[in-house]
Amino acid sequence: MARITELEVNGTRRHLDADSDRTLLSVLRDDLSLTGVKYGCGEGQCAACTVLVDGAPAKSCLTKVGTVAGKRIVTIEGLAPAETLHPVQEAFLEADAMQCGWCTPGMILGAVALLASSPNPTDAEIATGLNGHICRCGTYPRIVRAIRLAAKRAAKKGVHA
Amino acid sequence: MTRREFFARVGGGVVVILVPDELSAQESGRGMNQRMPEQVSAWLHIAEDGSVTVYTGKVEMGQNARSSLTQAAAEELHAPVASIRLIMGDTALTPFDMGTSGSGTTPNMWPQIRKAAAAAREMLIDLASQKWAVDRATITVADGKVRAGNRSAGFGDLTHGEKLARAIPVGLALTPADQWKVAGKPIEKVNGRAIVTGAHAYAYDIQRPGMLYAKVLYPPSFGARLAALDSAAAEAIPGVKVVRQKISGQREAGADLVAALAPDPASAEKALAALHAEWAPAAGQPSSKDVFAYLKRTAQSAASPHLDLAPYTIAYIAHVPLEPRGAVAEWSADGKLMVWTGSQRPFGVRSELAAEFGIPEESVHVIVPDTGSGYGGKHQGDAAVEAAVLAKAAGKPVKRNWTRTEELTWAYFRPGGLVEAGGKVNPDGTLAAWEFHNYNSGPSALQTPYRVAEKYEQYHRTQSPLRQGSYRALAATANHFVRESVMDDLAHGASIDPLEFRFKNLDNQRLRDVLTAAAERFGWKNRKRAPGRGFGLAAGTEKGSYIATCAEIAVDGGAVKVVRVVEAFECGAIVNPEHLANQVEGAVAMGIGGALFEHVDFADGKILSNRLGRYRVPRFADMPVIESVLLDRKDLPSAGAGETPIVGVAPAIANAIFDATGQRIRSLPLVPNGLPALSAARAPA
Numbered sequence: 001m002a003r004i005t006e007l008e009v010n011g012t013r014r015h016l017d018a019d020s021d022r023t024l025l026s027v028l029r030d031d032l033s034l035t036g037v038k039y040g041c042g043e044g045q046c047a048a049c050t051v052l053v054d055g056a057p058a059k060s061c062l063t064k065v066g067t068v069a070g071k072r073i074v075t076i077e078g079l080a081p082a083e084t085l086h087p088v089q090e091a092f093l094e095a096d097a098m099q100c101g102w103c104t105p106g107m108i109l110g111a112v113a114l115l116a117s118s119p120n121p122t123d124a125e126i127a128t129g130l131n132g133h134i135c136r137c138g139t140y141p142r143i144v145r146a147i148r149l150a151a152k153r154a155a156k157k158g159v160h161a
Numbered sequence: 162m163t164r165r166e167f168f169a170r171v172g173g174g175v176v177v178i179l180v181p182d183e184l185s186a187q188e189s190g191r192g193m194n195q196r197m198p199e200q201v202s203a204w205l206h207i208a209e210d211g212s213v214t215v216y217t218g219k220v221e222m223g224q225n226a227r228s229s230l231t232q233a234a235a236e237e238l239h240a241p242v243a244s245i246r247l248i249m250g251d252t253a254l255t256p257f258d259m260g261t262s263g264s265g266t267t268p269n270m271w272p273q274i275r276k277a278a279a280a281a282r283e284m285l286i287d288l289a290s291q292k293w294a295v296d297r298a299t300i301t302v303a304d305g306k307v308r309a310g311n312r313s314a315g316f317g318d319l320t321h322g323e324k325l326a327r328a329i330p331v332g333l334a335l336t337p338a339d340q341w342k343v344a345g346k347p348i349e350k351v352n353g354r355a356i357v358t359g360a361h362a363y364a365y366d367i368q369r370p371g372m373l374y375a376k377v378l379y380p381p382s383f384g385a386r387l388a389a390l391d392s393a394a395a396e397a398i399p400g401v402k403v404v405r406q407k408i409s410g411q412r413e414a415g416a417d418l419v420a421a422l423a424p425d426p427a428s429a430e431k432a433l434a435a436l437h438a439e440w441a442p443a444a445g446q447p448s449s450k451d452v453f454a455y456l457k458r459t460a461q462s463a464a465s466p467h468l469d470l471a472p473y474t475i476a477y478i479a480h481v482p483l484e485p486r487g488a489v490a491e492w493s494a495d496g497k498l499m500v501w502t503g504s505q506r507p508f509g510v511r512s513e514l515a516a517e518f519g520i521p522e523e524s525v526h527v528i529v530p531d532t533g534s535g536y537g538g539k540h541q542g543d544a545a546v547e548a549a550v551l552a553k554a555a556g557k558p559v560k561r562n563w564t565r566t567e568e569l570t571w572a573y574f575r576p577g578g579l580v581e582a583g584g585k586v587n588p589d590g591t592l593a594a595w596e597f598h599n600y601n602s603g604p605s606a607l608q609t610p611y612r613v614a615e616k617y618e619q620y621h622r623t624q625s626p627l628r629q630g631s632y633r634a635l636a637a638t639a640n641h642f643v644r645e646s647v648m649d650d651l652a653h654g655a656s657i658d659p660l661e662f663r664f665k666n667l668d669n670q671r672l673r674d675v676l677t678a679a680a681e682r683f684g685w686k687n688r689k690r691a692p693g694r695g696f697g698l699a700a701g702t703e704k705g706s707y708i709a710t711c712a713e714i715a716v717d718g719g720a721v722k723v724v725r726v727v728e729a730f731e732c733g734a735i736v737n738p739e740h741l742a743n744q745v746e747g748a749v750a751m752g753i754g755g756a757l758f759e760h761v762d763f764a765d766g767k768i769l770s771n772r773l774g775r776y777r778v779p780r781f782a783d784m785p786v787i788e789s790v791l792l793d794r795k796d797l798p799s800a801g802a803g804e805t806p807i808v809g810v811a812p813a814i815a816n817a818i819f820d821a822t823g824q825r826i827r828s829l830p831l832v833p834n835g836l837p838a839l840s841a842a843r844a845p846a
């Protein structure tokens with residue numbers, strides 16, 4: 001069976017040895033100890049497992065690790081340089097856009113991808129864009145607020161969030 | 162844990178304040194180093210370096226107890242929030258605690274930690290007064306420093322070299338709510354940074370050296386027994402070990418625990434698929450379609466109705482904590498067991514484990530990292546027991562994480578229920594009589610808060626076809642749904658506005674206040690009737706807090722969309738307004754699921770709604786505009802807020818549907834497949 005021995009994760013080349021048909025979710029969590037990537041359903045329904053692959057959001061539970069060899073993978077652990085926060089992470093803290101936090105890493109990465117393609121989204125666009133993400137604690141209105149906050153700040157600074 | 166053990170653990174040169182329970186508080190007087198009661202509910206420790214650590218058996222599951230309890234300590238200790246650390250839910254480090262449930266943390270633990278912190282502060286003043294030979298009255302404590310004149314010392318400087326312990330003096334004065342500086346204000350979620358960076362390790366994330374992954378073989382239906390097992394193919398997979406053990410405690414999936422263990426999850430999964438099992442199914446397993454008749458049939462008490470009653474049904478629903486149950490268990494060479502798991506009852510899980518293995522509780526150490534939510538659904542140690550049994554058999558640490566399907570099948574559910582209720586109204590619009598029978602949901606908030614001379618209210622125990630347990634607000638949701646639906650019917654029958662009808666029959670001022678607040682913000686009096694629009698309201702009280710909910714819905718074809726929800730909530734003095742608003746909004750969001758579409762579907766002993774694709778939970782697109790109105794009663798003790806805000810959602814929406822369509826829907830969920838009969842839509846009155 002084909003094997004994957006190298007992945008580019010969070011800007012570093014990581015060595016491993018995994019069947020190429022394993023899920024990216026399991027490889028990141030179990031082989032690379034990147035447990036910020038969360039499992040919620042394993043069937044593409046909750047998006048807790050979202051990571052960025054070449055900048056696009058991907059549900060890692062549905063992604064075979066063999067398909068992402070050579071691509072740039074970003075997990076929540078690598079979204080911002082150590083000891084710093086990405087503006088979207090800051091906005092989530094400021095808007096208190098979480099309770100238990102299990103959905104938060106996937107939600108933040110989903111939001112980062114959304115803002116990259118739509119820098120100034122309306123509430124409705126945020127709701128549509130992130131409708132694949134479940135927050136069982138129901139912090140949806142705060143998540144919308146956090147994303148708008150991040151977008152507003154980025155617009156002020158003239159940069160992408 | 163005794164005081165001696167505690168000192169041994171945290172080291173010397175410390176101040177320790179113990180909070181005795183009410184009884185021992187009366188026994189222990191003032192003074193330092195007197196005999197300490199062994200039973201305590203929280204520890205507060207100031208280390209030599211001045212850092213403050215609070216120990217409590219409560220757990221954090223998203224309800225922000227970690228933040229509110231930190232604020233409690235900071236408030237009374239006059240120290241920065243950042244200087245305080247909370248150790249929670251660790252059976253070896255924290256005092257015994259019954260569990261984090263029933264909205265109990267704020268009314269019980271919160272004042273105790275304030276008392277502990279206040280006592281510590283007074284003790285620091287005593288120490289400074291002795292050391293500097295100054296009058297206590299000249300000493301102040303602020304920003305984590307003790308000062309008198311131009312002298313100043315950090316907490317650690319004063320406690321240096323000492324080993325002090327003190328119980329809470331009886332009658333210790335706490336800072337009144339209107340003088341709070343840290344409490345009662347928003348603060349950033351404590352530990353929030355670890356969450357947004359992915360650094361926080363939940364129980365599901367724990368990894369231990371040499372750990373094996375466990376995949377467990379579950380029966381295909383409830384009650385099925387394992388008749389034969391062929392594990393040869395599974396065991397042929399390199400690294401795999403198949404374990405078959407008996408569980409002695411209660412286990413929903415039966416006493417036979419069969420699992421495939423491997424050093425990597427992929428091999429364990431492959432091995433599980435390669436197990437060949439034969440099962441003997443159990444006959445006569447229930448199905449959701451006949452469940453309510455079953456509840457009525459198995460009732461342990463009979464009702465002889467006095468009034469005309471309408472039947473209401475409430476479906477079983479699932480908690481769906483986004484972090485499923487999970488545990489890592491590790492045995493030491495000397496027979497001690499360590500378990501990491503997500504649970505609302507760390508000490509309850511410890512007891513379960515001790516009983517399972519027949520070992521003393523002291524040999525079991527349960528750690529509950531801040532958990533990916535519970536909503537009442539994580540009281541038992543199912544995953545912990547499985548992990549511990551497997552770890553013992555394997556002689557290695559074992560990780561046992563439940564899948565979503567296992568979580569949706571083998572966890573327990575919010576009870577389904579049948580309620581029969583009705584009332585009679587006098588010509589002047591006051592309630593004449595009231596009758597209410599609840600089968601199986603539970604007795605929470607069963608009693609009407611409305612004034613009525615003649616009433617019959619009864620909870621009937623029944624058998625439950627499914628494993629059931631607590632859920633956010635317990636039966637208060639079912640009971641409020643029915644009561645407030647019936648009240649709405651009575652109001653319409655008497656041609657009185659639903660708000661006015663409630664005021665007419667309500668003495669409780671706190672409840673009247675939230676109703677007034679919600680109706681005002683919502684614009685109840687000036688609501689604009691339009692085709693396809695409906696407005697409903699509901700009110701109630703549970704666990705010492707008060708709620709009123711107004712909902713606006715839109716009906717489009719058969720689809721019901723909740724457009725706007727205004728919820729007024731009062732739970733005494735507000736501990737943290739931002740986190741309270743978050744709880745209220747979250748309860749509304751979650752409540753919409755149970756109101757509109759959530760239900761557990763089962764047939765012949767199988768859960769059919771066993772995946773998120775088959776069990777719908779609320780999403781962004783389901784969200785209305787949610788507005789919370791928080792009434793701050795600084796003159797009243799703070800009550801919990803994690804539960805009650807959910808109870809008004811379903812009835813307010815049900816009443817709004819009636820307003821829009823003239824259809825009285827008497828079942829939860831209200832519209833799992835859209836509105837039942839479109840033709841019944843009526844023009845607005």
Ligand code: FES
Nearest residue numbers: 040042044047061
């Ligand atoms: S775990 Fe991947 S979508 Fe739910």
Ligand code: FES
Nearest residue numbers: 099101135136137
């Ligand atoms: S914060 Fe708990 S699931 Fe979103």
